Amino acid sequence: MDDDRLDEELVTERFDAESLVRAGADDLERAAEAALRPRRLEEFVGQAVVREQLSLVLQAAMARGRAPDHVLLSGPPGLGKTTLAMIIAGELGASLRITSGPAIQHAGDLAAVLSSLEEGEVLFIDEIHRLARPAEELLYVAMEDFRVDVVVGKGAGASAIPLTLPPFTVVGATTRAGLLPAPLRDRFGFTGHLDFYATEELERVLVRSAGLLGVPLAGEAAAEIASRSRGTPRIANRLLRRVRDWAEVRGDGTLGLAAARSALQVYEVDERGLDRLDRAVLSALCTRFGGGPVGLTTLAVAVGEEPETVETVAEPFLVREGLVGRTQRGRVALPAAWEHLGLDVPKTVDTLFG
């Protein structure tokens, strides 16, 4: 498949799927994100281990002329799972179907998608840990035996007609690999875990994105934005667009260090990369709950967010930064949390963790 066609197809697919997956999200932000996606494995920055492993899986499958094993990608949001799914299809020269766990309400929805797959197609299932149990069971069989049982009729008269599927590859993405039931996890021949990116890798992401956007990004500004991007390419690209806004509206259009700092101040992204939600979580933990332990749901209510958002968006970074700890009794603020908020560390916390 030539590159132009690939681009067109991937972007079209992505928009269709995202309208299902992220209804209500900002269309322009999504379009901007799609435009910055790497299309080939060699353009994908960082994640060297996963990249090499995946490259072997794909090359071996292509050499054999067979669809590769099913691939599971896990890791926090914004690290490139969707991008890798698109790259897998691109590298194989296969078309990509995109759906998500929450978009599949009934097993029949999944049966319809599966039974329309063509040979060699890649089926991307985002948030696969959120599939309903009956759909999950249908998926095991389809992944293992390339078969789907289509149920005809209702009640006592219902019967299942087995339908053979052509070989295809499922790429599942999850932020919560631990929530996947073992039988489903075992159906994936390759599992890649994406980790947070080093600052230097994010600088490379930013330089690449600035090039695509045609904006002049100084090296110091790239380093500043990268260091506040929480190890996450999606955040790096988003901050780059905000710094560009600032530079075009309030500056001279060039993205230097001063522009980066001023823009990030306006958008409330602090030197450590914490944003409003992160600080709200820390502040609730330290001031409202005396440092915890506090349960996830209570904490989420206190900051006006869904527990899943707190757990998958804010928490991994706060834990990694040594600001928050997870205990069996709930979340606790670590001494660095008080320090980050400019508060005195309570004596009890100091002795416990100091």
Ligand SMILES: Nc1ncnc2c1ncn2[C@@H]1O[C@H](COP(=O)(O)OP(=O)(O)OP(=O)(O)O)[C@@H](O)[C@H]1O
């Ligand atoms: N390794 C990378 N190199 C360059 N850009 C990247 C890389 N990983 C992600 N990006 C960029 O970051 C953005 C987010 O990536 P993507 O949507 O693939 O993340 P995700 O892990 O699927 O997130 P979610 O789980 O929230 O859907 C995309 O615009 C993509 O261009």
